[in-house]
Amino acid sequence: MNNSAHMPVCGDEPSPLRLRSPDAADHPLFSNRPAGFAGGILNTNILKKIFHFERFWGIERLTTMRLTAFILCVVLLGLQRSGAQVAGDDLGSFTASAKHHTQVTLLLSAADARPGDTIYAGVDMKMEPAWHTYWKNPGDAGQATKIEWQLPPGISAGEIQWPLPSKLPPAEVTTYGYEDEVMLIVPLTIGTSLKTNSNLAMGQVELKAKVSWLECKETCIPADQAVAAKLNIAAETKTSSDAALIQSWKTKLPRTDNIFSFQAWWEKPATGDTRPLIVQGQQMPGDTLLVDKSEFFPAPAPNEQFEIQSATEKVPDAAGFALRKTVKKFSGDWPKEISGLVVVEGNGQRSGFDVTLPVGPTAPAAKTTSTAAPTGEVPVSLWQMLLYAFIGGLILNIMPCVLPVIALKILGFVSEARSDPRRIRNLGFVYALGVIVSFLAFAGIIIGIKAAGHYAGWGIQFGNPIFVVCLTTLVTLVTLNLFGVFEVVLGGGALNAAGELASRSGASGAFFNGLLATILATPCSAPFLTPALGFAFAQSPAVIVAIFLTIGLGLASPYVLLSCNPALLKFLPKPGAWMEKFKIAMGFPMLATVLWLFNVAAADYGSRVFWLGIFLVIVAFAAWVFGEFFQRGRQRRGLALGITIGLLVCGYAYALESHLRWRELATEPDAKTPGAAGDNAWQPWSPEAVDRARAAGKIVLVDFTATWCVTCNAVVKPALESDDVAKKLKDLGVVVLLADYTLTPPAITAEIARYHSAGVPMVLVYPKNSTEPAMVLPQPSPLQLPTSYGRVILEALDRAAK
Amino acid sequence: MKKTIALFAATLLATATFAVEIGKPAPDFTGTDINGKTVKLADYKGKIVVIESYNSDCPFCHNQYKGAVQELQKELAAKGVVWLLVNSVNAKNSSHRTPEQAQKEWTALKINATAWIDDTAGTIGRLYDMRTTPHVFIVAADGTLVYNGAMDDRPQPFGDPRTAKNYVRNAVDELLAGKPVTVSQTKPYGCSVHY
Numbered sequence: 001m002n003n004s005a006h007m008p009v010c011g012d013e014p015s016p017l018r019l020r021s022p023d024a025a026d027h028p029l030f031s032n033r034p035a036g037f038a039g040g041i042l043n044t045n046i047l048k049k050i051f052h053f054e055r056f057w058g059i060e061r062l063t064t065m066r067l068t069a070f071i072l073c074v075v076l077l078g079l080q081r082s083g084a085q086v087a088g089d090d091l092g093s094f095t096a097s098a099k100h101h102t103q104v105t106l107l108l109s110a111a112d113a114r115p116g117d118t119i120y121a122g123v124d125m126k127m128e129p130a131w132h133t134y135w136k137n138p139g140d141a142g143q144a145t146k147i148e149w150q151l152p153p154g155i156s157a158g159e160i161q162w163p164l165p166s167k168l169p170p171a172e173v174t175t176y177g178y179e180d181e182v183m184l185i186v187p188l189t190i191g192t193s194l195k196t197n198s199n200l201a202m203g204q205v206e207l208k209a210k211v212s213w214l215e216c217k218e219t220c221i222p223a224d225q226a227v228a229a230k231l232n233i234a235a236e237t238k239t240s241s242d243a244a245l246i247q248s249w250k251t252k253l254p255r256t257d258n259i260f261s262f263q264a265w266w267e268k269p270a271t272g273d274t275r276p277l278i279v280q281g282q283q284m285p286g287d288t289l290l291v292d293k294s295e296f297f298p299a300p301a302p303n304e305q306f307e308i309q310s311a312t313e314k315v316p317d318a319a320g321f322a323l324r325k326t327v328k329k330f331s332g333d334w335p336k337e338i339s340g341l342v343v344v345e346g347n348g349q350r351s352g353f354d355v356t357l358p359v360g361p362t363a364p365a366a367k368t369t370s371t372a373a374p375t376g377e378v379p380v381s382l383w384q385m386l387l388y389a390f391i392g393g394l395i396l397n398i399m400p401c402v403l404p405v406i407a408l409k410i411l412g413f414v415s416e417a418r419s420d421p422r423r424i425r426n427l428g429f430v431y432a433l434g435v436i437v438s439f440l441a442f443a444g445i446i447i448g449i450k451a452a453g454h455y456a457g458w459g460i461q462f463g464n465p466i467f468v469v470c471l472t473t474l475v476t477l478v479t480l481n482l483f484g485v486f487e488v489v490l491g492g493g494a495l496n497a498a499g500e501l502a503s504r505s506g507a508s509g510a511f512f513n514g515l516l517a518t519i520l521a522t523p524c525s526a527p528f529l530t531p532a533l534g535f536a537f538a539q540s541p542a543v544i545v546a547i548f549l550t551i552g553l554g555l556a557s558p559y560v561l562l563s564c565n566p567a568l569l570k571f572l573p574k575p576g577a578w579m580e581k582f583k584i585a586m587g588f589p590m591l592a593t594v595l596w597l598f599n600v601a602a603a604d605y606g607s608r609v610f611w612l613g614i615f616l617v618i619v620a621f622a623a624w625v626f627g628e629f630f631q632r633g634r635q636r637r638g639l640a641l642g643i644t645i646g647l648l649v650c651g652y653a654y655a656l657e658s659h660l661r662w663r664e665l666a667t668e669p670d671a672k673t674p675g676a677a678g679d680n681a682w683q684p685w686s687p688e689a690v691d692r693a694r695a696a697g698k699i700v701l702v703d704f705t706a707t708w709c710v711t712c713n714a715v716v717k718p719a720l721e722s723d724d725v726a727k728k729l730k731d732l733g734v735v736v737l738l739a740d741y742t743l744t745p746p747a748i749t750a751e752i753a754r755y756h757s758a759g760v761p762m763v764l765v766y767p768k769n770s771t772e773p774a775m776v777l778p779q780p781s782p783l784q785l786p787t788s789y790g791r792v793i794l795e796a797l798d799r800a801a802k
Numbered sequence: 803m804k805k806t807i808a809l810f811a812a813t814l815l816a817t818a819t820f821a822v823e824i825g826k827p828a829p830d831f832t833g834t835d836i837n838g839k840t841v842k843l844a845d846y847k848g849k850i851v852v853i854e855s856y857n858s859d860c861p862f863c864h865n866q867y868k869g870a871v872q873e874l875q876k877e878l879a880a881k882g883v884v885w886l887l888v889n890s891v892n893a894k895n896s897s898h899r900t901p902e903q904a905q906k907e908w909t910a911l912k913i914n915a916t917a918w919i920d921d922t923a924g925t926i927g928r929l930y931d932m933r934t935t936p937h938v939f940i941v942a943a944d945g946t947l948v949y950n951g952a953m954d955d956r957p958q959p960f961g962d963p964r965t966a967k968n969y970v971r972n973a974v975d976e977l978l979a980g981k982p983v984t985v986s987q988t989k990p991y992g993c994s995v996h997y
Contacts, residue, residue: 141934141994143957173933173994214861214959218895220993222861222959272823273987304989330951330987 100223101128104211107183108229109246112238115192118688118695121157122246123147123184123211123227131217132177135165137300137340139175139310142220144300145213147186152205154191158695159771161185163252164343164352165297167310174310175216176297183249189695190233204232254341254352258754259284260320262353264338265360273329277308277359281342282320291346294321298340299354305332308340335359356773382543386550393554402517403589406559427510428563432556434514439552440545442518447541465604469612469662472597474519476616477623479594482587484580485620486627517555600708603742611660618651685739685748690766693735699800700766701734701793702774704752706741711780712761718786725790728797763793767800775800822930824986828939828947831926833888833919836904841917843941846884850977851941852970854953855932856887856918858907859897860993861959863935867911870963871953875914878974885915890927895996898922924997934992940973940983949973951988 102125109120125133125145134142149157162184165176188207212224232238260281267276279296298308306329313324321344327335339356397406480486562568594616602609622644629640656662683689685702693700703720705712719725720736729736739748741760752762755776763777777796780789822829828851832842843851858864875885891898899907904918921927930939940949949969956966973983 140990141992143959143991172928172997175994214993216993218996219859219897220861220959301989307989328987330989331985 100215100221100225101131101217102126102133102213102215102223102225104225104227106207106209106227106229107242107246108188108207108231108240109243110231110237111240112232112234112236113190114235114237115154115190115233116692117190117237118692119188119190119231120246120250121186121188121207121209121229122242122249123160123186123209124181125178125184125211125213126181127179127215130179131215132168132175132179133182133213133215135176135178135297136160136162137176137298138214139168139177140173142175142177142216143214143222145184145211147184148210148212149186150208150210151188152207154193155205155207156189156191156695157209158187158189158691161187161250161253163249164254164341164350167295167297176310183246185246185250185253187691187695189692191696204230206230254354256754257750258353260342260344260353262342262355262357263360264357265363266334267324267363270329270334274309275327275329275334277325277327277338278315278322278363279325279338279342279355279357280317280320280322281344291321291344293343293345294323295343296323296325296340297343298325298338301335303332305330306335308338382546385547389547389550390554390557393551394557396551396555397558402555403586406517425563428560430510431514431517431563432553432560434511435518435556436514436549436552438515438518439548439555443541443545443548446544446548465601466663468597468601468604469656469660471519472594472601472612473616473619475590475594475597476619478516479587479590480620480623480627482583482590484584484627486623487631514556518552596708600742603707603740605660605662608660611655612662615651615655615660618647618655622647622651682736682738685737687747687751689735689737693737694766694770696735697768697770698735699732699768699797700737700764701729701797702737702739702764702766704739704741704748704760704762704764706744706760708742709760715780715784715786715789716761716763719780719789719793722786722790725793725797728794732797732801734797763796765793765796765800767802822939822947822950824947824950826947827945828941829929831929833921833926835917835919836899836901836908838901839917841886841919843886844945846941847945848943849882849884850878850943850974851884851886852878852974853886853888853930853939853941854915855927855930855935855937855995856889857891857897857935857993857996858911859891860935862957862992865959865961866936866953866963867913868963872912872914873964874968874971878971879914879916881974881978883974887913887915887918888921888926888930888932889918890921890924890932891996892924893922897996924995927995927997932995934990935995936992937990937995938970940970940977942977948977948983949986950990951985952990955988957991 104126105124107122107124109122110117113119127133134144136144138144145160147157147160151157163178163182165178168175168177168179206228207230208226208228210224210226212222214220214222260283262279262281264277264279267278269275281291281294283291294314295312296308301307306327309326309328311326315322315324327338337356337358339354342353342355344351344353396402598609598612598616601612605612625640625647626644630637630644633640682703685704690700690702703712703716705716707713720729728734739751741748741752752759755762755764755774761780764774765777766772766774775796777792780792828843830842830844832840835841843853856863858867878885889899889904899920901920904920907913908918919926926932930937936953938949938951938953939947942948951969953970954963954966954968956963969985969988972985976983
């Protein structure tokens with residue numbers, strides 16, 4: 001062997017540049033249109049007052065504290081082996097080969113970028129046949145590729161995003177890496193400072209990097225190469241001709257959706273320095289992927305105190321797939337968490353999922369009831385959730401949107417107290433049936449949405465403006481009914497007149513009341529049922545049905561109880577003239593609900609919402625004509641009915657169709673952002689905005705909110721706007737982003753689902769250290785004082801600043 | 803045939819995992835060095851023995867053998883420590899060394915080890931579950947294994963290894979001082995052993 005050869009190993013020539021195509025089409029990824037937060041805020045004081053009589057409600061997410069602790073551990077785990085080194089000292093004497101066998105080019109997703117954009121760099125590495133380079137954890141041997149950027153001021157590079165690697169032969173020394181070709185993806189943030197810096201403004205900049213890697217075949221060669229690409233800083237973003245190629249490599253990155261929930265536990269106690277570990281994956285219900293193969297590639301272990309060895313054994317598992325890995329401990333304690341990449345093959349597709357999992361001491365007992373998942377939520381028992389669901393349903397009875405309906409029913413009891421107890425009991429059951437059927441319908445819709453492969457989140461119905469308009473109209477009519485403007489007689493006057501059919505009318509009335517109670521309960525249910533619903537949405541169809549059924553039972557139970565034991569009625573006040581006054585009084589919380597829904601509609605329609613108001617006035621007038629001249633009138637009742645119908649038709653055609661244009665959304669949502677916290681201007685949320693801010697070393701706070709969300713507006717918003725929090729946000733230079741869920745855009749639904757939340761409110765705080773994951777703040781109870789929640793936010797911000 | 807070999811290798815590997823354990827007697831082996839001399843681990847009982855998987859074509863080894871390891875070998879030899887190189891590169895690999903080539907390399911690199919064992923068959927490498935070049939094992943004077951892992955805490959094929967914390971020197975110094983070895987296991991780094 002010739003050991004005296006003295007040849008340079010590393011080429012230093014810049015790679016051929018890929019030229020930008022000036023007329024490349026705008027890529028949606030890079031368009032930077034702000035999605036404004038629309039709509040005003042509900043009068044929270046009224047709601048808070050209303051909520052005060054439910055002070056005893058104290059259910060909070062029990063898991064949040066533990067989750068927070070876990071996230072802190074993840075943060076520690078996430079610290080990778082540091083040691084970015086500069087290659088290139090005396091390599092000249094290296095003996096193996098004259099040239100390297102990997103060609104590197106630097107591609108950019110954009111030809112032109114605006115200050116504030118995040119673009120993607122693709123470091124494309126083409127290996128000669130049989131040569132390979134390594135993943136972030138090279139495995140038993142080898143070395144991860146490193147990229148050292150030389151960027152103009154104002155442009156910063158994020159972490160390398162690694163496409164799924166393969167296990168490389170030989171079997172005895174397993175490594176993780178890439179053969180033939182790989183493109184390492186790096187987000188580049190174009191700082192807004194470029195806008196003001198006249199030296200750099202609006203011109204061409206050169207982005208340079210030194211890529212160093214170890215390539216191996218029979219032998220290994222350390223190599224590096226300088227690469228460069230040019231980027232125009234311009235007023236408009238323009239994608240490059242390489243954008244599609246980079247995008248195609250981005251599909252090979254680990255997936256961020258969670259079609260699996262993962263868990264890890266120790267299979268056995270340690271034998272010496274090794275210990276068997278089980279990594280288990282359970283498919284989310286409704287997911288259609290057929291898993292053929294599964295693997296686990298460990299991430300680089302923190303401080304290298306242990307390693308997860310490369311051998312993987314498949315273990316039979318009823319719930320999904322389970323992999324046995326051997327952990328070898330070098331020093332210290334057995335790891336409490338492990339992280340890595342779960343690779344799943346099936347349906348002709350290879351997918352990877354980045355996971356960080358707490359290692360349980362033993363196999364979990366009831367695997368089917370746990371919600372452990374990538375973010376490691378602590379398992380909650382099904383029974384506990386069913387209890388929450390029942391209590392939640394019970395409490396719905398006294399929510400401002402449901403209470404009037406229930407009150408009406410109780411009034412009905414009072415008036416029927418002297419009649420046949422069996423009939424009362426039957427009506428009670430029919431009412432309960434109405435409630436349960438509607439909840440089952442909800443469950444069916446949720447299961448259907450999930451089966452169709454979408455994320456289902458509570459409150460998603462409010463993203464549909466047609467639903468909002470119908471509900472607003474319905475609640476308006478209920479209000480008017482309570483005010484005595486008109487009566488509700490189901491089955492029509494004919495049935496009413498026919499005495500013998502009265503009982504049937506009562507039954508259908510009771511059923512309708514059950515449906516109505518449920519429909520009216522939807523706006524109020526989100527804050528109280530969040531834990532149970534959040535749990536439910538991630539479960540199998542059977543569990544979803546069980547949870548919804550239990551909520552329905554909770555809602556129906558007081559009425560059923562009363563109808564089965566009419567004796568309890570004696571605790572109610574005696575019937576009398578007060579009943580009419582009480583009924584009218586109940587109209588006011590209903591009116592507040594109308595106002596709230598109107599606000600939700602405002603988010604959908606912008607200033608056009610005025611015409612919804614006009615429509616409601618016409619409906620109210622029609623209701624009065626109907627009640628006064630048709631129901632209670634003596635003459636020309638036909639004319640009155642005609643006028644009523646005419647009014648409704650005209651109102652519909654004129655206000656809803658031609659002016660509100662109720663089936664189309666406002667093209668330009670109101671750009672008003674809710675509340676500026678100090679000098680921190682709220683910006684619309686996008687994953688790119690988060691990346692950008694994090695790349696700039698900022699702490700990021702994201703408020704997931706919606707106009708229809710009571711807790712968001714009653715607790716989270718005032719807490720964020722409080723002086724303490726606003727000052728802290730300003731002092732720490734926190735980038736505050738607002739994710740407006742009012743119209744339930746799918747991107748936000750997916751993001752919320754990623755954190756296992758059932759919906760809004762959800763507050764995320766991304767720590768200053770961009771390698772650490774986001775912290776999910778504990779979900780506030782709707783009755784929590786904003787100052788108390790403010791303290792939670794302050795605490796999180798302090799942690800994030802560390 | 804391939805399967806049988808793989809199975810055989812896997813079995814060997816499995817036994818090796820049990821055999822090489824810190825605090826347990828280091829498995830004995832007999833090999834032939836590049837000068838044709840028989841080398842038996844048991845013969846060195848009473849001395850500290852450093853066993854290093856070696857392949858100077860590997861940039862990690864190459865970097866260590868720019869002088870740093872030779873110095874360490876000399877320093878430890880003065881303290882009576884035995885240093886065995888184990889080269890397990892298979893005969894078909896371009897990095898394989900015939901005894902003649904190895905002798906030339908020994909002279910050219912001024913290696914100060916006790917012996918270079920020709921382990922072309924990979925028997926010793928597999929027995930010790932050597933995974934990388936370099937991968938170092940230290941056997942105490944009483945024959946127990948006291949260290950298994952990397953040469954140092956600087957897993958780079960570049961730069962001066964003398965700036966790193968050398969686990970081998972630290973462990974040997976502790977042994978000579980009659981103290982327990984504080985860092986007894988680390989993750990080895992380098993190129994794969996080309997069995």
